[in-house]
Amino acid sequence: AQTVTQSQPEMSVQEAETVTLSCTYDTSESDYYLFWYKQPPSRQMILVIRQEAYKQQNATENRFSVNFQKAAKSFSLKISDSQLGDAAMYFCAWETSGSRLTFGEGTQLTVNP
Amino acid sequence: DAGVTQSPTHLIKTRGQQVTLRCSPKSGHDTVSWYQQALGQGPQFIFQYYEEEERQRGNFPDRFSGHQFPNYSSELNVNALLLGDSALYLCASSPGDRVATQYFGPGTRLTVL
Numbered sequence: 001a002q003t004v005t006q007s008q009p010e011m012s013v014q015e016a017e018t019v020t021l022s023c024t025y026d027t028s029e030s031d032y033y034l035f036w037y038k039q040p041p042s043r044q045m046i047l048v049i050r051q052e053a054y055k056q057q058n059a060t061e062n063r064f065s066v067n068f069q070k071a072a073k074s075f076s077l078k079i080s081d082s083q084l085g086d087a088a089m090y091f092c093a094w095e096t097s098g099s100r101l102t103f104g105e106g107t108q109l110t111v112n113p
Numbered sequence: 114d115a116g117v118t119q120s121p122t123h124l125i126k127t128r129g130q131q132v133t134l135r136c137s138p139k140s141g142h143d144t145v146s147w148y149q150q151a152l153g154q155g156p157q158f159i160f161q162y163y164e165e166e167e168r169q170r171g172n173f174p175d176r177f178s179g180h181q182f183p184n185y186s187s188e189l190n191v192n193a194l195l196l197g198d199s200a201l202y203l204c205a206s207s208p209g210d211r212v213a214t215q216y217f218g219p220g221t222r223l224t225v226l
Contacts (some may be wrong), residue, residue, distance in 0.1 A: 004155075037217075042221055045156070045203060045205075045217035047214065047216065050214055091156075096218065100146065100161060100169055101156070101158065105152075105154060
């Protein structure tokens with residue numbers, strides 16, 4: 001069974017600093033996608049970043065970047081220059097094409113002013 | 114361009130009742146997936162609809178059923194409600210090709226008393 005594990009239930013960071021959220025996954029598939037979603041208190045699930053498994057280059061979206069280690073089945077999210085609006089629950093998720101998303105349990109990020 | 118919409122926003126039901134939740138996908142998307150998110154947990158996949166057929170199903174009982182209409186909108190029906198059905202129900206849409214990114218609606222918060 002495919003699983004996604006987020007080992008950090010809670011993380012905190014000072015405003016303007018950098019924080020890294022960890023995620024590991026287990027799958028026998030070779031073609032898949034990995035995602036980080038953000039869920040603020042409104043509970044709207046917002047896509048942060050996506051990584052295709054066949055791409056060796058790590059995805060970046062402005063202040064958000066990932067460290068994708070396919071052999072280690074690791075997919076961490078780095079948030080640079082953290083802002084108060086980054087405070088939210090962050091979910092790592094895995095999916096094969098056209099298939100279901102499998103989510104981790106989430107990491108609650110607090111940004112301290 | 115309208116994103117994914119869901120209705121109602123909140124509703125309260127009693128045990129044993131039936132409920133119908135509705136979802137309109139993002140423009141250009143023909144695949145709709147439903148997820149259940151209990152408080153403090155990651156979303157769990159219920160089922161996915163494509164071309165008006167249930168394409169995949171997660172580990173949920175037959176009390177959970179759905180439908181997709183020709184305009185790609187979808188309904189989630191839950192019969193014989195249990196207290197444990199209280200959760201946020203998220204709808205996500207995506208195009209039916211191998212571009213796998215799913216975009217989420219704001220969710221429907223169901224409370225069963």
